[in-house]
Amino acid sequence: MSEIKKYSLAEVKTHNDNRSSWLVINNNVYDVTPFLNEHPGGEEVLLEQAGRDATDPFEDVGHSSDARELMAKYKIGEVIDSERKQVKEKIPDWSSGNDNATSENTMKSWLIPILLAVMATIIYRFYFLS
Numbered sequence: 001m002s003e004i005k006k007y008s009l010a011e012v013k014t015h016n017d018n019r020s021s022w023l024v025i026n027n028n029v030y031d032v033t034p035f036l037n038e039h040p041g042g043e044e045v046l047l048e049q050a051g052r053d054a055t056d057p058f059e060d061v062g063h064s065s066d067a068r069e070l071m072a073k074y075k076i077g078e079v080i081d082s083e084r085k086q087v088k089e090k091i092p093d094w095s096s097g098n099d100n101a102t103s104e105n106t107m108k109s110w111l112i113p114i115l116l117a118v119m120a121t122i123i124y125r126f127y128f129l130s
């Protein structure tokens with residue numbers, strides 16, 4: 001039971017209609033046949049991807065963590081080692097995060113010298129002009 005079943009992409013490809021719909025997402029193989037008419041995104045999108053690697057369309061939709069938990073129910077195995085794709089990390093999220101951090105840092109690097117200058121002016125006026 002604990003043995004993970006391995007499937008070739010050619011085998012997944014044969015399960016491409018509503019009698020048997022398999023999908024590959026992140027190197028995992030899912031049999032979504034019983035899920036077709038339960039999928040909140042509709043049966044058509046799943047059938048369109050049936051028999052294929054649907055990682056990109058699946059990720060593009062931005063499925064929730066609930067959806068990701070639900071997937072486990074339909075997992076039947078994994079892609080054979082020689083045909084595995086490198087799982088993409090969410091690089092766009094990171095880079096946009098980094099962009100924000102960079103602009104925040106730029107703000108900070110301006111704010112501190114300005115505050116110091118204002119404080120120096122106040123101290124100068126207090127000591128030398130009173």
Ligand code: HEM
Nearest residue numbers: 030040041045049054057058061062063064066067070071
């Ligand atoms: C085992 C595979 C899949 C599961 C368990 C699943 C599950 C779900 C769930 C639970 C939702 C509701 C929204 C959410 O919670 O994110 C959803 C929405 C959706 N899914 Fe999937 N999905 C799967 C595969 C796919 C694939 C391969 C596509 C291909 C494009 C797809 C396209 C969509 C679309 C378009 C929506 C509607 C999004 C919206 O209305 O905002 N799903 N899916």
